[in-house]
Amino acid sequence: MPVNLSAPVAADLHPVAGVRIGVxxxxxxxxxxxxxxxxxxxxxxxxxxxxxKNRFCAAPVQLSREHLAAGxxxxxxxxxxxxxxxxxxxxxxxxxxxxxxxxxxxxxxAPEQILPFSxxxxxxxxxxxxxxxxxxxxxxxxxxxxxxRAAEGIMxxxxxPKAFSAQAEVGGATVTIxxxxxxxxxxxxxxxxxxxxxxxxACVHPSVMQKLATDLADGSFNRITIDGDTSTNDSFVVVAxxxxxxxxxxxxxxxxxQALKQAMMRVSQQLAQAIVRDGEGATKFITVRVEGGKTxxxxxxxxxxxxxxxxVKTAFFASDPNLGRxxxxxxxxxxxxxxxxxxxxxxxxxxxxxxxxxxxxxREEDGQRVMKQSEITVRVLLGRGEAADTVWTCDxxxxxxxxxxxxxx
Numbered sequence: 001m002p003v004n005l006s007a008p009v010a011a012d013l014h015p016v017a018g019v020r021i022g023v024x025x026x027x028x029x030x031x032x033x034x035x036x037x038x039x040x041x042x043x044x045x046x047x048x049x050x051x052x053k054n055r056f057c058a059a060p061v062q063l064s065r066e067h068l069a070a071g072x073x074x075x076x077x078x079x080x081x082x083x084x085x086x087x088x089x090x091x092x093x094x095x096x097x098x099x100x101x102x103x104x105x106x107x108x109x110a111p112e113q114i115l116p117f118s119x120x121x122x123x124x125x126x127x128x129x130x131x132x133x134x135x136x137x138x139x140x141x142x143x144x145x146x147x148x149r150a151a152e153g154i155m156x157x158x159x160x161p162k163a164f165s166a167q168a169e170v171g172g173a174t175v176t177i178x179x180x181x182x183x184x185x186x187x188x189x190x191x192x193x194x195x196x197x198x199x200x201x202a203c204v205h206p207s208v209m210q211k212l213a214t215d216l217a218d219g220s221f222n223r224i225t226i227d228g229d230t231s232t233n234d235s236f237v238v239v240a241x242x243x244x245x246x247x248x249x250x251x252x253x254x255x256x257x258q259a260l261k262q263a264m265m266r267v268s269q270q271l272a273q274a275i276v277r278d279g280e281g282a283t284k285f286i287t288v289r290v291e292g293g294k295t296x297x298x299x300x301x302x303x304x305x306x307x308x309x310x311x312v313k314t315a316f317f318a319s320d321p322n323l324g325r326x327x328x329x330x331x332x333x334x335x336x337x338x339x340x341x342x343x344x345x346x347x348x349x350x351x352x353x354x355x356x357x358x359x360x361x362x363r364e365e366d367g368q369r370v371m372k373q374s375e376i377t378v379r380v381l382l383g384r385g386e387a388a389d390t391v392w393t394c395d396x397x398x399x400x401x402x403x404x405x406x407x408x409x
Contacts, residue, residue, distance in 0.1 A: 001159070003285040003374055003394065005277040008163040010148035014176045016199040018042035018241030022142035023153040026134030028127055029082025029120060034153035036134045038103065039077040039197065040142050045241045047074040048209035049115070050217045052234035058086030059096040059126075060116040061233060067100075070112040077237065078103050078138075079117040079154050079195065080131055081182075086232035087123035095126040102132040106139060119156055119182065119195050119233055151180040154195055158182050162274040168263035171246030171256045175202040177264050181221075181271040183278075196221060196236040196271055202260050203248040204240035212252060213238040215261065220268035223300075224392045225307045226279040227400070238264075276392045281399030284316050287377040291388040292342075298335055299389035302380060305333035307393035316376065316395035321367030323352050330380060342383030348376060 019041060026036040041047070049068055051061050068074065078099055085092045100114040118126065141149075151161035165178040183194030204212065217236050242248070249257045277285050288306050293299035306312055306329045315322045326345060331338070345353035347370040352362050370376055 002278040003282055005160060005274055007160050008148050008151060010145065013145070013147040013163055013165045014167060014178050015144035015147075016176050016178050016241060017144075017201040017243035018045055019199045019239065020142040020144055021146040021150045022138040022140065023146060023149040024134045024137035024141060026080070026130045028080050028130055034149065035081045036131060036138050037079040037150050037153040038135070038138045038142065039079075039150075040107070040139070041075050041077075041239060042241060042243075043073065043075065045074065045239050046204050046206045046209045047115075047237065047239050048213040049235060049237040050213050052232060054232050054234070056087065056232050058084055058118060058233045059088055059092035060085055060118045061235060062093065063096045063100065064115045064117065064235065067112045067115055072110055072112045074115055075109050075113040076103055076107055077115045077117065077197070078131070078135075080119075080126075081154055081156055082120040083118060083124055083126050084120045084122045084233050085118040085126040088125060092126060095128040098128045099126075099131050102128075103135055106135060115237065117195055117233070117235055119154065122232060147178050147180060150197075151182075154180065154182040156182060157280055158278055160278055162271055162278065164267050164270040164274075166263055166267050168259060170202055170244070170249075170260045173244045173246040175200055175244045175246070175260065175263075177267050179267050179271050181275055183275040194234055194275065197239075198237070198264065198267060198271075199239040199241065200260070200264065201241050201243040203242045203244055203246055204260070205248045205250045208250060208252050208257070209238065209240065212261065212264070215252070216264055216268045219265050220272040223390060224272045224276050225304060226276060226282070226394055273392050276394050279394040279400075281397040281402070282394035283374070283397055284395040285375045286316060286393050286395065287375075288391045288393060289377060289379045289388070290382065290390075291379065292382040292384055293387040293389075294385040296387045296389045299382070299387050300391065301335065302330050302333040302382065303389060303391035305329040306378060306380070307391045310396055313393070313396035316371060317397045319368060319371040321347070321364060321371050323347070323367060326378060326380075327353060327356075338382070338384075344381040344383070346377075346379040347371070348373070
C-alpha cells in the first residue's frame with residue numbers, strides 16, 4: 001500500500017482553461033484497462049519538456065524532442081501505457097511517427113504539433129494499430145475535468161493514481177495549476193520524472209518555458225529515487241495555456257514569475273513525492289537532508305549515496321537502526337577531501353553521531369523508535385560549508401523483488 005497517499009478526488013482537481021483530456025481502452029497490453037490518453041491544447045499554448053538523459057532513450061522521447069525543437073506550436077499529446085516503445089530501433093520511430101500522423105489527421109494538425117509518450121515494457125514493438133484504432137474514442141471522451149481519469153490512464157505498476165492541483169495569485173489574477181504523474185519502479189530520474197504532465201492557465205512567454213520546466217524538474221523529480229535506475233522514457237512536460245487575465249511572464253525572477261514558479265513547484269514536489277510514496281513495495285517514505293556542504297552538488301551526491309544504498313534501504317524496511325550503513329554511504333559518496341570528524345547524523349530528533357562517531361547519549365531504542373515510523377528524516381551535517389539539499393526515497397521490501405521478478409508475466 002502507498003505510504004500515506006490517497007487516490008485523488010476528481011472534484012478536487014481544477015480544470016485548466018485551454019486543456020481537454022480524453023481517455024480510452026485500446027487493449028495495448030491488457031484488455032479492459034485505461035491505456036490511451038490524449039491531451040488537446042488550445043492554440044497559443046506555451047509548451048516545454050525535460051527528458052531522460054539515458055542514452056538508450058525511447059522512440060517517443062526522440063520524437064518529442066524533435067517536435068518541440070520544430071517550433072510549430074504543440075497542440076496535442078498522446079500517451080500510451082503497457083508498451084514503452086524503447087529498445088525498438090528504427091521500427092520504433094516509424095511506429096511513433098505513425099501514431100502522431102494518425103492523431104494529427106483527426107485533429108487537422110501537422111504531425112510535428114503532436115508529442116508522443118509511451119510507458120511500459122521495453123523491447124516490444126509498439127502496437128500502433130491498436131493506438132490508432134483507440135484514438136476516436138479518446139478524442140470523443142475529451143473533457144476539461146478528466147485529470148483524474150488521465151492519472152489512472154498512464155499508470156503501469158503504480159497502485160494508485162497521482163494528481164494534484166493548486167491555485168495562486170499572479171499579476172492580480174487567480175491562476176490554476178494541475179498535474180499528474182506516474183511511476184513506481186525504475187525510478188532515479190536524471191532530468192525529470194517517469195511521466196509527468198503539468199498545465200497552468202498562466203500567461204508565460206515561450207522564451208522562459210524551458211527554464212521553467214527545467215527548474216521545476218530540478219526541484220522535484222530530480223530529487224527522488226526508488227531503486228537508482230534511470231528509465232529510458234522519463235518525460236516531464238509543462239504547458240502554459242496563456243488564458244489567465246494577467247500580463248505575460250517574461251522573467252521568472254520577477255515577482256509574478258516567482259509567485260507562479262513557487263506554486264508550480266509545490267505541485268511538482270507533491271507529484272514527485274507521490275511516486276516515492278507509491279514505490280514498488282514501499283512501506284516507508286524517507287527524506288534525506290544533507291547540510292553543511294561546500295556546494296549543493298556535493299550535498300546531492302551524499303544524499304543519493306544514502307538513498308540508493310540497498311543496505312540502508314533494507315535496514316529501514318526492517319526498522320533496524322544499523323546506522324553505520326548510513327555513515328558508510330556518506331564515506332563512499334565520492335567527496336575525496338571529506339573529513340569524517342566533521343560529520344553529524346540525525347534520525348528525526350535523535351542525534352546519532354557526533355563528529356563522525358557514535359553520540360555518547362544515543363540509545364538504540366531511540367533509533368528503533370524512529371525507524372518504525374512510516375515517515376523518517378535522515379539529516380547529515382557535513383561541516384564543510386553553507387550548502388544544503390534534499391532527496392526523497394523509500395525502503396526496499398520483499399515485495400519490490402516480487403513485483404520486478406513478475407513484471408512481464
